[in-house]
Amino acid sequence: MSQRQTQIDIANTVLFVLEIDKLKGVLRKVRPVGENRYENTAEHSWQIAVFALSLAKALRLSVDVNRVVCMLLIHDIGEIDAGDKFVFAETGWEERKAAELKAVERIFGVAPDKAAEFLLDLWKEFDAGNSAEARFAKAIDRSMPVFLNLKNRGGSWLENGVSYERVVGRVRPEIENGCPELWNYLDRQLKAGRARGFFAIPKAQDAAQPDKL
Amino acid sequence: MSQRQTQIDIANTVLFVLEIDKLKGVLRKVRPVGENRYENTAEHSWQIAVFALSLAKALRLSVDVNRVVCMLLIHDIGEIDAGDKFVFAETGWEERKAAELKAVERIFGVAPDKAAEFLLDLWKEFDAGNSAEARFAKAIDRSMPVFLNLKNRGGSWLENGVSYERVVGRVRPEIENGCPELWNYLDRQLKAGRARGFFAIPKAQDAAQPDKL
Numbered sequence: 001m002s003q004r005q006t007q008i009d010i011a012n013t014v015l016f017v018l019e020i021d022k023l024k025g026v027l028r029k030v031r032p033v034g035e036n037r038y039e040n041t042a043e044h045s046w047q048i049a050v051f052a053l054s055l056a057k058a059l060r061l062s063v064d065v066n067r068v069v070c071m072l073l074i075h076d077i078g079e080i081d082a083g084d085k086f087v088f089a090e091t092g093w094e095e096r097k098a099a100e101l102k103a104v105e106r107i108f109g110v111a112p113d114k115a116a117e118f119l120l121d122l123w124k125e126f127d128a129g130n131s132a133e134a135r136f137a138k139a140i141d142r143s144m145p146v147f148l149n150l151k152n153r154g155g156s157w158l159e160n161g162v163s164y165e166r167v168v169g170r171v172r173p174e175i176e177n178g179c180p181e182l183w184n185y186l187d188r189q190l191k192a193g194r195a196r197g198f199f200a201i202p203k204a205q206d207a208a209q210p211d212k213l
Numbered sequence: 214m215s216q217r218q219t220q221i222d223i224a225n226t227v228l229f230v231l232e233i234d235k236l237k238g239v240l241r242k243v244r245p246v247g248e249n250r251y252e253n254t255a256e257h258s259w260q261i262a263v264f265a266l267s268l269a270k271a272l273r274l275s276v277d278v279n280r281v282v283c284m285l286l287i288h289d290i291g292e293i294d295a296g297d298k299f300v301f302a303e304t305g306w307e308e309r310k311a312a313e314l315k316a317v318e319r320i321f322g323v324a325p326d327k328a329a330e331f332l333l334d335l336w337k338e339f340d341a342g343n344s345a346e347a348r349f350a351k352a353i354d355r356s357m358p359v360f361l362n363l364k365n366r367g368g369s370w371l372e373n374g375v376s377y378e379r380v381v382g383r384v385r386p387e388i389e390n391g392c393p394e395l396w397n398y399l400d401r402q403l404k405a406g407r408a409r410g411f412f413a414i415p416k417a418q419d420a421a422q423p424d425k426l
Contacts, residue, residue: 001273
């Protein structure tokens with residue numbers, strides 16, 4: 001590569017890294033432990049990457065954990081244009097998917113082609129959820145806010161009127177699919193949390209159709 | 214591994230991940246672009262991991278970028294016990310190193326042994342700075358706040374009375390050592406920033422001894 005091209009590629013990589021700085025300002029619905037503010041998507045992405053790395057090493061999982069880590073670092077970057085979507089929202093998921101794809105095409109497109117293609121492939125792999133790596137990544141992503149809310153004695157579930165049934169209905173499929181051992185553990189923690197009053201009281205229609213989410 | 218041991222390992226990994234949640238509350242001296250607050254070390258760690266990944270792919274560098282990414286994700290975890298140290302502080306670096314090692318031994322020690330050993334090895338590799346991966350990681354870590362301050366028209370340099378000479382003296386060796394192409398680029402950006410008044414006016418003794426830091 002010519003020296004001139006190298007300098008252009010560095011300039012565009014820096015532009016990209018300054019563009020994704022905006023993820024530090026995208027707020028989620030969960031609070032860090034002991035902080036009186038919502039967490040942002042940048043710090044969330046960091047935490048789940050370390051979680052995936054640690055869990056894969058601890059359990060000696062056979063997934064390509066490096067790929068999982070990179071996937072988790074960039075999977076939410078579309079929120080810079082599309083905003084965070086509360087996981088318990090019940091409508092608009094298709095429009096949301098299209099908006100996120102458009103967003104990552106724009107944002108990754110700021111980086112040099114060789115980086116942009118790599119990142120977009122990773123993002124699409126996560127989004128499709130077909131590989132063992134993508135499934136494990138989704139399990140980790142889904143479970144982290146649950147552990148934070150459990151640690152916060154109900155946290156945003158109580159703030160937003162979310163019942164035990166809705167949480168289980170929403171998070172169980174992806175966690176069980178991507179890391180069954182983790183679901184085993186979390187299942188018991190969720191039941192213990194229910195006994196301690198960490199969830200909102202279910203509405204009648206939720207109780208009747210626990211899987212509708 | 215027995216099912217019982219797996220569940221114990223998951224429980225300890227979750228304890229570890231909730232322990233490092235505290236890094237979201239460790240504040241640095243640089244502000245995210247367009248935010249009126251200091252960045253925290255968790256979101257910083259995320260950003261430099263993505264920076265390293267993108268730059269290595271863009272330039273087709275021969276370093277093991279996965280190892281660099283993991284290193285960057287965990288290299289600052291000691292700040293949970295030891296706090297952030299402003300990079301332009303002039304004393305106390307030896308005590309600081311010892312405090313950080315003690316901190317990561319405690320914090321990684323919360324995770325299951327197989328994860329803890331992996332993380333501690335990565336941390337020590339970064340700290341020693343001998344491998345190509347550790348040197349590249351240090352170059353990325355050093356340069357990120359410089360790019361943020363340049364984007365913020367001087368940012369924390371002006372707030373803290375830091376001169377151009379001090380910044381160059383402090384960041385050049387590690388950046389040039391770990392990624393000379395990046396230093397080439399940054400050198401020109403720093404000079405342009407100086408021309409635009411992004412630095413504090415140097416004190417006489419700084420100007421006379423530009424490399425003393």
